[in-house]
Amino acid sequence: MHAVLAGGGSAGHIEPALALADALRRRDPRSSITCLGTAKGLDTKLIPERGYPLELIPAVPMPRKPTMDVFTVPSRLAGTVRRAAEVLDKVDAQVVVGFGGYVSLPAYFAARRRGVPIVVHEANVRPGLANRVGSRMTDWIATGSPDCRLAGGRYLGMPLRQMIAKLDRPALRDEALRTFGLAPDRRTLLVYGGSQGARRLNEAIEGACGALATAGVQILHAVGRGNWRDQDVFPVSGAAYVRVPYLDRMDLAYAAADLVLCRGGMMTCSELAAVGLPAVYVPLPIGNGEQRLNAQPVVRAGGGILIEDEGLTPAWLLEHVLPLLADPGRLAEMGAAAAAFGRRDGDEALADLVYEAAGRTGQPAEAQGA
Template sequence: MVSVILAGGGTAGHTSPLIATAQAIAAAEPDAQITCVGTARGLETRVVPEAGLSLELVPAVPLPRKVNADLFKVPFRLAGAVRVAKKILRDHGADVVCGFGGYASLPAYLAARALKVPVVIHEQNALPGLANKIASRFAVAVLTSFPSTELPGARFEGLPVRQSITDLAEAGRASQAAGARQEFGLNPDLPVLLVSGGSQGARSLNDAAVDAADRLLAAGIQVLHVWGPKNFHDGLTERDDPATGARYVPVRYVDAMERAYAASDLMLARSGAGTVVEVATLGLPAIMVPLPIGNGEQARNAKPLVDVSAAICIDNSELTADRLVREVQALFAAPGKLAAMSQAAQQLMRPGAARRVADIVLAAARKTTARKAGGER
């Protein structure tokens, strides 16, 4: 039996591929012991246990963006987190550590290096994060979601997505659209714009969508609006346009995001790696509004879709209700363009990433178990 440690968390961009890989490992080797490592401040504290996976926690060590007193505390905090990670790896007899970025990954990577446990990294974004940049120098495999990601020894394998996304891609969104719309209380016969700023929501997308909603409903375009837990409030209610029958449906959060995708014909979204890969896998045309802060990774994530005309990209500063209404109405008035965007998206991403990543992780783990067995003889 092999023992696999999967590290990462914070947002769905890290937790979703982690869970998808865990599921693929369990399917390939049912006896494998799988332990996830996250922090108390991330989405993983809810979604990982809900997926039936074991979760251990290490202290979060955020890196301040400015030079201040907290910056000088980072080495001490990191050393403490690494000590906790070492104990987790020892307690579980780790044969391999696979990290997906986020606060939990760097302590796990450094603990693994100190204990001579092989490291596999998977980078979701086109522009790599700090933890994966560091670990790429000593990892036995460096895997990426996008072919253009610059890391030493990088191999483009695609982004692991949940089996439910793969199943929907194989079945086709159109085959499940009517049923999914009814689940959300939408009119099954009218088109749907899905709005989602990711697991935490996005204020600029929310503001533009709610201000545009009445005009979209009047045009016969429904809106399924995923606000995000921090932004949703009790004053948000469903409504419809009496003349067209189109409905506006606000929701706090969607756990089974594949049902929201199935209900939709077009998406307004941030361009986190998970969203980019999932809409590409499903052939869901998108209007992408990259997060304007950070190191520009979201704009880089969106570029492959934009380059093949599978998505439209709008700067955050240019997203207004007027612009949104104009873009959405133009796309729904040209069904041939929507169909072409869908086809272009599905040709972009390699399917089966979860299984490929799982196979690479298991191969590294088996080498460790073979080495341990050799040392015991």
């Protein structure tokens, strides 16, 4: 298998691409995986760290709304498509897999120009421009949400990292609590808003942490790298209030948690559902409202609560989250509902689709009797 994965830009595009790359390598270690990216975003950090080759192409951001900039896209895109086609030729690509964003669109055009099969994976409920265009070039379309209405899409779920897809939370719980200095006999609220943090979540939990701690709730709070200061220490009496800039081991954080307060990115929603963690989702109130749409399916299934950004206050947390943390039966019901809805096999399901698009059976050559 010689696959080119176009998932650059944000972690929401890169992480599922890398999870697929890992799945393809597990099936056949000889698989050739090349990632397309740009010098912007997290591409040059996350992809090399995972050991995959990265080929850079020029960034051509796509307009989110129909403005006059739309008419300049074809001319700006031409050079990027040529560069993407050169990469396909260089690695003898047999399939191109796109995850949306400004890296995917030139990859789709280059693949069509070279006659290379295209696989589209759309994470969000509301597809972006690149995947709307790419889906018209192929029959192999996967969605990360059952609510996504991309024509021809198959709901396969999100490709997740193995540390999350295979996570046994009860088995890891003692180690997780020790790692973060948390007590085994208290309920744990995990709070995080992505790598950079979320101001609304931070302000709400900082306003409520004293009362929550007095009630016996311990808090693991990732404030975000952009909001972290070494001297940023909150004196809180009662239960532990552990503040960190960033969580490198999300498996340990999930294992320690009984409830999560978070945003509504698709990767977050998918991971929490897969590991059976109930959550309070606070969608980011900007863009096209995609985070609210992302969280709605698991909330409908009973695995979470949704609160609008402006409604999240310290008083709301004490009125709604504190009683929930004091009710182990309800937490267990919500966790079971989340797990029943979630999918842990999105990486393998997408790998099946990739092999299908490439005209293979899904197994290495030896297994096919070659």
